[in-house]
Amino acid sequence: MQTPLEQIPKTDKLLNALNLELKTPNPKLLKSLTLEFLDNYRQELLKGGELLDFKSCVKRIIALYQNATQKSLKPLINATGIVVHTNLGRSVFSEEILEEIKPLLTHYNNLEYDVQKGERGERYIHLQRLFKTLLNAEDVLVVNNNAAAVFLILNTFAKGKEVIISRGELIEIGGSFRIPRVMEDSRAILREVGTTNKTHLKDYKDAINENTTILFKAHKSNFAITGFSKEVEFKEIVALAKECNLIDYYDLGSGYFSILDSTFKGFEPSLEVISSLNPSLVSFSGDKLLGGTQAGIIFGKKALIDKLKQNQLLRMLRVDKFTIAALEATLNAYLQGNTKAIPTLQMLLRDKDCLYALAQELAKGIPPCFKAQVIPTKSFSGGGAMPSHYLESFGVAIFKKDLEALNLNESKLEQHLRKSGIIARLENSALILDARTLLEGDLAQIVESFFVLLKEAQCKI
Ligand SMILES: *Cc1c(COP(=O)(O)O)cnc(C)c1O
Numbered sequence: 195m196q197t198p199l200e201q202i203p204k205t206d207k208l209l210n211a212l213n214l215e216l217k218t219p220n221p222k223l224l225k226s227l228t229l230e231f232l233d234n235y236r237q238e239l240l241k242g243g244e245l246l247d248f249k250s251c252v253k254r255i256i257a258l259y260q261n262a263t264q265k266s267l268k269p270l271i272n273a274t275g276i277v278v279h280t281n282l283g284r285s286v287f288s289e290e291i292l293e294e295i296k297p298l299l300t301h302y303n304n305l306e307y308d309v310q311k312g313e314r315g316e317r318y319i320h321l322q323r324l325f326k327t328l329l330n331a332e333d334v335l336v337v338n339n340n341a342a343a344v345f346l347i348l349n350t351f352a353k354g355k356e357v358i359i360s361r362g363e364l365i366e367i368g369g370s371f372r373i374p375r376v377m378e379d380s381r382a383i384l385r386e387v388g389t390t391n392k393t394h395l396k397d398y399k400d401a402i403n404e405n406t407t408i409l410f411k412a413h414k415s416n417f418a419i420t421g422f423s424k425e426v427e428f429k430e431i432v433a434l435a436k437e438c439n440l441i442d443y444y445d446l447g448s449g450y451f452s453i454l455d456s457t458f459k460g461f462e463p464s465l466e467v468i469s470s471l472n473p474s475l476v477s478f479s480g481d482k483l484l485g486g487t488q489a490g491i492i493f494g495k496k497a498l499i500d501k502l503k504q505n506q507l508l509r510m511l512r513v514d515k516f517t518i519a520a521l522e523a524t525l526n527a528y529l530q531g532n533t534k535a536i537p538t539l540q541m542l543l544r545d546k547d548c549l550y551a552l553a554q555e556l557a558k559g560i561p562p563c564f565k566a567q568v569i570p571t572k573s574f575s576g577g578g579a580m581p582s583h584y585l586e587s588f589g590v591a592i593f594k595k596d597l598e599a600l601n602l603n604e605s606k607l608e609q610h611l612r613k614s615g616i617i618a619r620l621e622n623s624a625l626i627l628d629a630r631t632l633l634e635g636d637l638a639q640i641v642e643s644f645f646v647l648l649k650e651a652q653c654k655i
Pocket of ligand 1: 339340341342344367371412413414415445446447448478479480489490577578
């Protein structure tokens with residue numbers, strides 16, 4: 195009789211069987227996984243582990259192969275009610291626009307070619323006319339992200355020179371972007387003025403000297419100072435900069451077009467309002483409230499943008515055809531008033547009736563034993579806009595007390611949903627699915643996940 199070790203299948207035999215099953219596997223990866231499996235299997239047998247038949251061995255290696263070739267990035271359902279969710283890919287990109295730009299990405303194109311003249315062109319030109327029409331901006335430049343925009347601007351104009359900024363605006367935002375550190379790394383000299391809660395125009399004035407180059411305003415993005423506080427409006431900073439022949443620069447973080455005024459007016463100035471102040475330079479993200487793709491968009495005075503273009507750093511920070519094509523098409527949708535094409539706009543502009551109807555439909559679909567209830571909720575724009583103000587919304591709540599009969603609780607439910615790609619929120623002993631951030635097709639998937647859980651729960655009872 196054969197000893198267990200002698201019954202371990204031969205590598206070649208396994209590989210032949212695996213190749214038949216997997217059709218066109220990566221031979222190197224398959225072999226290394228097979229050897230790894232056999233090695234572990236041998237160890238297990240030596241410890242008295244169970245013998246596997248040939249078929250089971252093949253099955254296990256296939257599972258290893260599938261695991262190793264599985265993609266890590268997956269689509270998720272955002273039921274948190276936070277529209278621009280930093281951890282969930284920020285702005286959702288438009289399916290309609292993706293279709294529209296597909297030919298540009300899968301063909302050669304005129305990214306840097308002037309078809310009229312038959313000579314080399316400039317990649318940023320494709321966005322110039324749009325910014326002229328939408329914002330009456332002299333010129334525009336796009337870099338990898340808004341953090342890069344801040345860095346490029348400081349490095350171009352403030353190397354070894356002073357940049358004045360309010361103490362209340364020395365922000366840190368997610369992913370450890372700290373204004374003082376960015377300044378240091380760009381070799382600009384930080385000149386902080388005012389106090390944490392109050393900064394006056396006079397503080398800026400008093401700090402100006404012959405080495406000053408920029409009056410910098412940064413959007414606070416993720417916090418608010420309330421109570422006894424004052425910040426200087428950008429309008430005043432622009433005027434002071436003009437008077438003293440300095441550059442005014444607003445790091446706006448998340449810029450929005452006035453089409454979103456109904457949501458943000460009174461809390462944040464729109465891009466149109468900022469642009470009408472005739473600023474030197476403004477920068478904002480392409481994938482926060484704009485709802486496009488990751489990019490740092492800089493607009494303002496042509497002479498200054500020309501200088502930015504001459505900085506060698508731009509070669510390191512520049513964007514490719516994906517970004518330019520995505521932004522051009524997104525801005526074109528704005529130009530044409532096609533808000534339906536931009537999911538971020540759609541979600542931010544959803545009215546109460548629509549949110550209520552969505553929540554109602556979801557609640558109806560969920561198996562009755564979960565006792566899903568439609569409740570008013572607080573949703574957020576995210577992306578560093580209106581950090582202290584919520585948007586009224588509706589959602590579906592499932593309460594802890596109603597889960598007990600199923601031998602569940604709200605955190606087990608949250609875990610189950612999360613593992614099937616649905617990100618919900620826990621609040622006051624309830625699980626909440628907010629309607630504001632649900633996209634087409636999400637409802638059916640959520641409902642299905644509840645049915646799967648119900649089946650599992652009932653088996654356990
Ligand atoms: C978000 C933000 C940034 C960074 O923008 P990214 O596009 O994430 O690089 C910089 N400044 C402010 C004020 C922001 O809100």
